[in-house]
Amino acid sequence: MRWSAGIIVCLLFIGTCVQAQRPRYGTIKGIVIDSLSRRSLESTSIAVYLAKDSALVNYALSGDKGEFTVTDIPLNTHCNLIVTHRGYEVFSKLITLAPDSKELRLDTILLVKSFNELKAVTVTALRPPVSVKPDTLEFNVSSFKTMPNAMVEDLLKQLPGVEVDRDGNIMINGKKVTKIMVEGREFFGGDPKIAIKNLPKDIIDKLQVVDNKSREARFNKTSNGNEDLAINLSLRKEVQRGWFGRVSAGYGSNDRYEGSAMVNFFNGSKQFSVIGNANNTNRGSISGEDFNISNSRSTLDGGGGGLTRAASGGLNFSENIGRQLKLNGSYFYNKSHTDNLSKSQRRNILNDSSFFYNSDNNSVNDYINHRFSLNASYTIDTLTEIHINSYVNGNNNDAVNTKQAASLGLDDQIINTGENTYSTKGDGKNFSTEFFFSRRFLKPGRGVTLGFNYNYNDQRSVSDNIGQNDFYKNGLPDSTDLVNQRSDGKSTGKILSFTATYSEPVNKYINAIFRYNYNRNYNYSDKITNRFNAATGKYDLEDSAFTNAFRNTNEAHTPDISFSFNKNQYRASIGSGIQFLTQDNLSVTNGELLHQYFVNFTPSANLGYNFSKTGSATLYYNGRSQQPSIQQLQPVPDNSNPLYVQLGNPDLQPSFFHNINVQVRESKGNNYWFTGLSFNTTQNQIIYQTWFDDVGKQLSQPVNVNGNFGMSGNLQYSKTWKKRETTLRMNLGSNGYYNRNNTFTNKVSVTSNAYSFSQSIGLNFMYKQQLSILPTFNIRFNRTRYSSQSIQDASFNTKTFSLSAFWNQPKWLILENNLQYNYNSQIAPGFNKSVTMWSAAVNCLLFKKKQGILRLAVYDILKQNAGVYRSVTQTYIEDRQTQVLQQYFLLSFIYNLRKFNTK
Incomplete structure (x- = not known):
């Protein structure tokens, strides 16, 4: 297979490079201990530098017995050995490995405690690469x-x-x-x-x-x-005193363009940054992805559909006013326009039959967003602080979606057809603020905190829904449903939360924390729908079936007590609260009120053990509740797609989540590993049941179910090898999960059992500052079994291989390459199950300090980008194809700005 051949070639190439760069090296070994107590010093940093130019040769961290091994030290070369540990004076020694020696075993290194934390910095400029x-x-x-x-x-x-x-x-x-x-x-x-x-x-x-x-x-x-x-x-x-940044502009084939600028001004505690971005290459807003070929991607995984034109800008500032007040804030502006053509073919699965639903969609979406945040911290004295964080968000959206759809039986007999145009214009605003007060007392461990949070959200929209749906019986026209509606929607939400805590030391190792939380969540939704009146030419005929005002209020009081234990490498905490929750659902339109009262326990516990300074094991459990949203509760139907109507459910109850997690991790110098196991289950979980009426309309409504749970596990391992100018890092990962879900298919209960396992390997090869190669490979197996005989079990696998490479030789030239191969076995027949996205770029470094870059890039060299995706659920199998950005060339100029005051 192509992907396996690619991996073999990469591994052989990297191995050849490593072998080619292998001069004669030796190893240094030793032990580090405290000079007074003779206690082993774990996680001490041992670094070796060339004596002639202070270039780093290699480094390591000591083990739990103070032992260390530093490999790949050049023979017959003078080097500086630097040993550092927090709280101790720096130890340095000039060493040389003899030409005929393979190992140098040092005498035990005795570190002397330091009473000046800055002394380690002033003794030498050769800091360790990694410090714990x-x-x-x-x-x-x-x-x-x-x-x-x-x-x-x-x-x-x-x-x-x-x-x-x-x-x-x-x-x-x-x-x-x-x-x-x-x-x-x-x-x-x-x-x-x-x-x-x-x-x-x-x-x-x-x-x-x-x-x-x-x-x-x-x-x-x-x-x-x-x-x-x-x-x-x-x-x-x-x-820290001066300004720096980067400006860039590019233009290419098919009128593609990208441009960005970022300038930062720093002056001690003052920071000010400005950023801007504009492109029509699906790069999004100001995430800085422009000119990065590694972000070009296929849409075989279901993402990246449509063509987007975006422009954005923002600023960030930070300043300390005196010694007590700190200010920090930012503002963002984002504007985007997206066009997308898509088509889908869905096979709906019933208990005793199935039918097809095909649709063609054309959507246009304009979006504008403003975000502003301001954070302030004020230190009253050494024991008392106040923090205030505020956030304002405003957005405007204008979208039009035109759909043509048809439902067919297995014998290709027409069930229904529909043409629909749904347009909506809306705006929204959100404001939130957080106040936090903390006060410590002279007794260690005693303290008080007060927290206040307020969030306000308001959404307004006007939607037009115009369409015609024709229904058939035995292949012959039976009825027609004409829709011409205008809906005015308003949704308001307010969240008020207050939290107070008091901590009191029980003894040297145990603290008691008393906590109280009050939370009030208020939501109001008002939807007024009118039909078009041909006599007046206005939307003035009330459509009561789609008109409703609904109010939801949740109020919770939660007292809580917990105890924490911390001694040496052991830590633990256990606690529980009682949540008294009141939920009121009021239909303002007809005056119906549903009052519900719940008492929930909110337990939490965790146990931790640090078996080394860089290794730990943790076991924790927590439980929490979640209330249904106003959209899930509101009983008025949503018929924006007349052939797929969504209903609310005012009888929904809050869900309660339980989670148990075990994690073990350790990092030792160039080695790292992690493993984790997790189990979760949910009481009264909210899921969506779907069913079809006698004319083929699909309806969906949220309901509560029990018995759902999931388990997952993962293992990660990373190891780094370094030989003077060459570094090779390997990352291995294994992941798996099992989920059991109870759902409803056409109002019949169905249980699904989903299994998944994936294995990944990644390499990161670096030679000097000339060559970088990063291949990765991932394979995932998925299988889902259903309790219903009418639903076909699903089984598929995916493979992903990527190869990024950079070559800087001669010094004024950088070549880039990015290759991504994706395979999905569940893609429908007739479409390629694999896509290879290959992009490359040539960078010419200009000017004396190489601050300028002239760049030529080509995206999707093989012209294989395809927006194809298949999804399989209990109720349907759907194949979808979306519009995507295909091959283009881009010529760009990038300039790096630098001006610093070093005086």
Whole structure:
């Protein structure tokens, strides 16, 4: 097979490169201990640098017994050995491995405690590549080589334990990164993609990874063991006063264009950034994806349909006013226009038969969005802080969708046909604010927090629904349904939440936390529908079947108590709350009120054990409730598609989720592994039951079900090899899940059992700053079995292979290549089950400092991009084809701006 041949070729090529670069090397071994207690020092950083130019040779972290091994040290070469551990003075030694030696075993290294935390910085400029500190993993950026003009995203791909997918999502040691800060302050709202795709790597000094905890959790020093991660980018000292950025413009075949600009002004604690983007190449808004060929993708996976023209801009600012007040804010503007032609063929599965539903769609969508955020922190004194965060969002949407559809029996006999045009114009606004007050007391562990949250949401829309639907019996016309309606919709939501906590130390290791939360969620929806009156030429005939005003109010009081234990490498917490929930559903139109009262227990527990400074095991459980949305509760039908009518259900009850998770992870220098197991189940889960009436219309309504549960497991392993100028990293991953779901097919209960397993392998090869090769391969097997004999079991597999390569030789030329192969066995007959997306670019570096780039890129060289997708469910099998962006050439010029005040 083509994909397997590609993998073999890549592996052979990389292996050849590694062998070709193998001069004579040796190994250094030793043990690090405390000079007084003689205790082994785990996770000590041992780095070896060339004495002549301070270039990093290799590094390692010590094990739990203080032992370390640093490989690939050049023989007969003077090197500096630098040993660092937080809280200890830096140890340095000049070493040389004899020409005939393969191993140098050092005497036991005794580290002396330091009473000056800054001393390690002032002793030497040779910092370790990786440092492990309490609650922080720190990377020394200068130790990791990338291509010229690299961005932070390119840096992340070279760090051990870090994975960045093609969409810019970041995983570090098995955890997702959800926020990025610059010098401890949010950058464009903390959006990771904007930061990693627009900030240059060469301005970064250190990259620090921490848990992304809430303010309440940070204050109370609690953890559920499952927090996401945040990255803080610490800038080099010489760039903290000045400005830098990048401007770019490109034009190509078929009138394709891309342009972007970003300028950053830094002056000590002051930060100001401006960003803008415009393109018609489906690159989205200001995520920084322009000119990146790795973001060109096929739509075999169901994404990327339509042709989009987008323009966007934004600004970000941050400033410290005195020593007490810190301000941070951002503004975004986004405008897009999308055209999409699509067609679908759906086979609807009934209990004793089936029929086909075919449709052709033409949609046009215009969207405008404004977002503004402002964060303020005020330190009253060393024990008291106030934080205020505010967020405003406004949007406008104008969409038109024209559909032609027909339903056919297995004998190709017509059941119904329809032509429908649905247009809607709407606008919305959202405002939210958060107030957080914290006060510590002189007694360690004692403290009080107060939190207040308010969210207001308002949506208005006017929709026109015009169409004709013809229904048949025995293949002959039977009836016609004409639709010509105008609906005025209004939806308002208000959420008010108040939280208070008090923490009290029970003893040195145990803290008690008392917590109370009040939450009120109010939603109002009003839909007025009128039919067209031919006599007056206006929409003034009330259509009561599609007119309704509905109000939903949820009010909850939740007292909670928890105990946390933290001693050495052990940590644990256990707690429970009681939620008293009142739910009122009122149909304002007819005065019907449904009052419901619930009492839910909200238990939580976690147990953690740090078996090393970089290894931990965690077991945790939590339970939470979720209320149905106003759209699910409102009884008025939604007939925007007259052949697919959606109903509400005012009798829905809240769902309650249970989740148990076990995670074990360890990182040791160049090696990292992670494994996790998870089990979840839901009481009163909300699902959608669908059925068909006697003329072939499909109806859908949310209902509560019980008995659904799922299990999943995954294993990740990463290992890095480094030989002087050559680095090779391997990532292995295994994932699997099992889900059991109870649903309804044509009002008959059906149970499905879904199984999935995937295996992935990825390599990251880097030689000097000249050659980079990143092949990845993933295969996934899926199988679903149904309890109903009338529903065919589904089984399919997918394969994905990608190859990214960069070649920088001579120094003024960079060649890029990106190849993506996707295979999906469930694609319908008549369509290619595989798509190969190949894009390439040539970059010429210009000017003395290589700050200019002239770039020629071609996207979809093989002209294989195809928007084909198949989905299989309990009630239907659907094949869909959408309009996609195909081959184009783009000539671009990119210029990197730099001006710093180093005085």
